[in-house]
Amino acid sequence: MRRTTRKLLDRALTLSACFAVALMAAFLLFVLAPILVKGASAYLFRATAEHRRMMRDQFGRGDAGQMRAERAAVLEARRPLYEAMAAFERELAEMPAARRRELRPAFQEVREGIARLLGPEPGAPLPALTRRLYGQTRWDRARIQADRILFEETWDYSGERGVRVRAPREPLFEGTALAPVFPMLRESLSPMLRPRLTFYPRFLTDKSFDAHFFGGIGPEVMGTVYLALGAMLIAVPLGIVAAIYFQEYARNGPMLSFLRSCVNTLAGVPSIVFGLFGLAFFINTLKVSPGKSVLAGALTLALLVLPTVIRASEEAIAAVPRSYKEAALALGAGQWRTILTVILPAALPGILTGTVISMGRAAGETAPIIFTAAVSVGRLIRPSELLAQPTPALSWNLYNLCTEHEAVDEIRHVQYGMAATLVAIVLLLNLTAIVIRARVARKLKG
Amino acid sequence: MNQANRPNGKAPVEAHGFSVFYGSHEAVRRVDLAIAAGQVTAIIGPSGCGKSTFLRAVNRMNDLIPGCHTAGRLMFDGQDVYGGNVDAAALRRRIGMVFQKPNPFPKTIYDNVAYGPRLHGNLSRADLDAIVEESLRGAVLWDEVKDRLGKNALGLSGGQAQRLCLARALAVRPEVLLMDEPTSALDPKATARIEELIVELRGRYTIAIVTHNMQQAARVSERTAFFYEGNLVEYGATTDLFTRPRQKQTEDYITGRFG
Numbered sequence: 001m002r003r004t005t006r007k008l009l010d011r012a013l014t015l016s017a018c019f020a021v022a023l024m025a026a027f028l029l030f031v032l033a034p035i036l037v038k039g040a041s042a043y044l045f046r047a048t049a050e051h052r053r054m055m056r057d058q059f060g061r062g063d064a065g066q067m068r069a070e071r072a073a074v075l076e077a078r079r080p081l082y083e084a085m086a087a088f089e090r091e092l093a094e095m096p097a098a099r100r101r102e103l104r105p106a107f108q109e110v111r112e113g114i115a116r117l118l119g120p121e122p123g124a125p126l127p128a129l130t131r132r133l134y135g136q137t138r139w140d141r142a143r144i145q146a147d148r149i150l151f152e153e154t155w156d157y158s159g160e161r162g163v164r165v166r167a168p169r170e171p172l173f174e175g176t177a178l179a180p181v182f183p184m185l186r187e188s189l190s191p192m193l194r195p196r197l198t199f200y201p202r203f204l205t206d207k208s209f210d211a212h213f214f215g216g217i218g219p220e221v222m223g224t225v226y227l228a229l230g231a232m233l234i235a236v237p238l239g240i241v242a243a244i245y246f247q248e249y250a251r252n253g254p255m256l257s258f259l260r261s262c263v264n265t266l267a268g269v270p271s272i273v274f275g276l277f278g279l280a281f282f283i284n285t286l287k288v289s290p291g292k293s294v295l296a297g298a299l300t301l302a303l304l305v306l307p308t309v310i311r312a313s314e315e316a317i318a319a320v321p322r323s324y325k326e327a328a329l330a331l332g333a334g335q336w337r338t339i340l341t342v343i344l345p346a347a348l349p350g351i352l353t354g355t356v357i358s359m360g361r362a363a364g365e366t367a368p369i370i371f372t373a374a375v376s377v378g379r380l381i382r383p384s385e386l387l388a389q390p391t392p393a394l395s396w397n398l399y400n401l402c403t404e405h406e407a408v409d410e411i412r413h414v415q416y417g418m419a420a421t422l423v424a425i426v427l428l429l430n431l432t433a434i435v436i437r438a439r440v441a442r443k444l445k446g
Numbered sequence: 447m448n449q450a451n452r453p454n455g456k457a458p459v460e461a462h463g464f465s466v467f468y469g470s471h472e473a474v475r476r477v478d479l480a481i482a483a484g485q486v487t488a489i490i491g492p493s494g495c496g497k498s499t500f501l502r503a504v505n506r507m508n509d510l511i512p513g514c515h516t517a518g519r520l521m522f523d524g525q526d527v528y529g530g531n532v533d534a535a536a537l538r539r540r541i542g543m544v545f546q547k548p549n550p551f552p553k554t555i556y557d558n559v560a561y562g563p564r565l566h567g568n569l570s571r572a573d574l575d576a577i578v579e580e581s582l583r584g585a586v587l588w589d590e591v592k593d594r595l596g597k598n599a600l601g602l603s604g605g606q607a608q609r610l611c612l613a614r615a616l617a618v619r620p621e622v623l624l625m626d627e628p629t630s631a632l633d634p635k636a637t638a639r640i641e642e643l644i645v646e647l648r649g650r651y652t653i654a655i656v657t658h659n660m661q662q663a664a665r666v667s668e669r670t671a672f673f674y675e676g677n678l679v680e681y682g683a684t685t686d687l688f689t690r691p692r693q694k695q696t697e698d699y700i701t702g703r704f705g
Contacts, residue, residue: 324551327611331615
């Protein structure tokens with residue numbers, strides 16, 4: 001090759017490598033950073049008095065005396081609002097019919113909006129849905145809800161494309177008893193809800209209420225942990241045995257290359273195929289459980305990560321110096337003893353690294369568990385139910401909450417919280433892998 | 447067997463028309479050789495002459511190499527090493543080996559030496575301690591490592607590591623000790639110590655040592671075998687072989703005309 005060509009090629013390679021690195025950095029910056037930042041808002045946020053009331057009712061947390069005092073203060077701050085509404089209702093009854101027809105639906109909307117913002121009116125019958133029992137528990141959501149009362153959102157189709165128009169409701173009620181409500185919502189919302197910066201670490205372990213409107217993601221986190229651990233419990237012993245077979249026992253030949261290509265092909269199969277296989281084989285054919293279960297999901301995930309575990313273990317075993325094996329054999333150790341006492345201990349850091357990284361993969365996979373283990377609504381699963389019961393899991397429920405939830409927009413913090421938690425779990429696992437590797441490598445070096 | 451290849455007295459290892467093949471290549475060709483009990487036998491020859499292959503055939507280390515097979519007979523203690531009912535692991539327990547490069551396990555010094563004894567029986571801690579100390583003393587390493595038996599053996603210097611490997615081999619109390627160029631990876635000082643050690647072990651163990659270094663063979667061995675292109679060219683008392691070689695090839699090699 002000519003020197004100039006070689007130089008050119010060299011430069012092209014360097015450039016594309018830089019591009020790849022830049023792409024990865026951009027990924028971290030534009031995808032991971034927002035997920036982590038927005039996810040953090042599930043743990044650290046400005047909670048309103050409604051949040052504290054919900055916590056007291058549903059989880060029994062918080063000081064009862066303080067809570068009563070706060071409730072009294074909040075109700076006091078809201079009193080003018082409710083009084084204005086009551087006065088307007090009386091006024092409405094005496095209005096001319098035409099004006100009444102015009103104002104009543106608008107008033108209904110305002111009234112419902114306020115019930116969503118602050119919770120049911122004092123004295124009103126308690127709603128059936130848990131989510132209607134409380135006003136907005138988060139200050140950011142409260143601001144949005146207040147905005148929805150102040151402005152009516154309509155679409156203007158007069159142009160070529162529909163345009164969203166925000167029309168203030170205030171002018172409609174000018175001169176009526178309801179008019180003071182609007183400035184109140186604009187200016188003195190804070191005493192009505194008392195936002196306070198709250199750290200809510202138990203988001204990680206709390207159960208959720210009413211389709212994730214309140215509470216945490218405990219069942220999902222535990223489901224993910226059970227599934228990932230179960231998958232590793234199955235995949236690691238199998239993977240190590242297979243790796244030992246490939247490296248130490250199998251003789252080179254068509255059989256070995258066939259088996260190897262099987263393993264490699266398995267690694268390239270789309271994960272949804274594993275999910276279908278798990279349903280067809282583990283649940284329908286072997287009937288390991290009556291329906292979806294953690295066991296079936298763990299088996300499916302184990303199959304998915306098996307190639308990775310085998311490869312990592314094989315590489316680790318192949319990297320053990322031949323001289324160790326020779327030394328052990330020369331001392332009269334049998335092959336099996338040599339593997340157990342010399343080769344596996346020396347290969348352990350590599351095997352562990354591969355295992356932990358595979359565990360991260362198993363924790364994050366969605367498709368294999370859709371048909372085999374995951375349910376969108378579920379409670380915290382007990383260890384005794386692992387063999388027969390399905391479980392919610394972070395990956396699947398994140399997808400589910402983002403796509404199929406009835407109020408996708410209102411639980412953004414839960415979605416981001418789940419994503420951030422999942423990312424954190426996987427990052428933590430990978431970090432553990434690095435630490436284990438470094439520690440064992442140091443120990444081996446002496 | 448050629449009478450010149452037969453030492454007086456007992457010979458635990460005896461080759462009769464013994465050949466080793468790698469696939470179709472005959473690396474060791476119909477060798478007749480007996481290794482005398484309690485003596486140091488050096489095997490010399492240029493690279494690729496089959497001397498290491500022969501040595502590794504004695505404790506069947508060549509079994510690891512795919513396509514390697516043998517012909518003829520190789521007797522150890524009256525039994526054919528390649529006989530159908532021979533347990534290679536049991537055989538290797540009686541025939542120890544020290545390799546070209548020091549290869550301590552990534553374990554503690556203590557565990558390295560105790561590895562063999564642990565394989566072959568349930569020993570009490572006290573017995574094991576005694577064997578470890580005895581073996582390390584046998585390899586003249588005890589004084590250097592007695593305070594750090596629990597430290598990783600990979601922290602030892604090359605010479606120390608090789609002596610540890612020797613101690614590890616001695617700990618199973620082998621009858622024969624094979625050494626495959628044990629000093630080729632060591633500096634002159636460490637080499638001298640290993641050589642002293644070999645001289646010291648003479649009489650108590652039957653030792654076969656493969657070496658590139660003719661001076662080493664002359665210094666440590668009582669008998670020397672010269673291999674060339676897979677053939678055993680000459681075998682006899684070391685002093686005779688180096689001072690009055692019977693074969694032209696031997697003379698050419700020891701005077702440095704090739705090799």
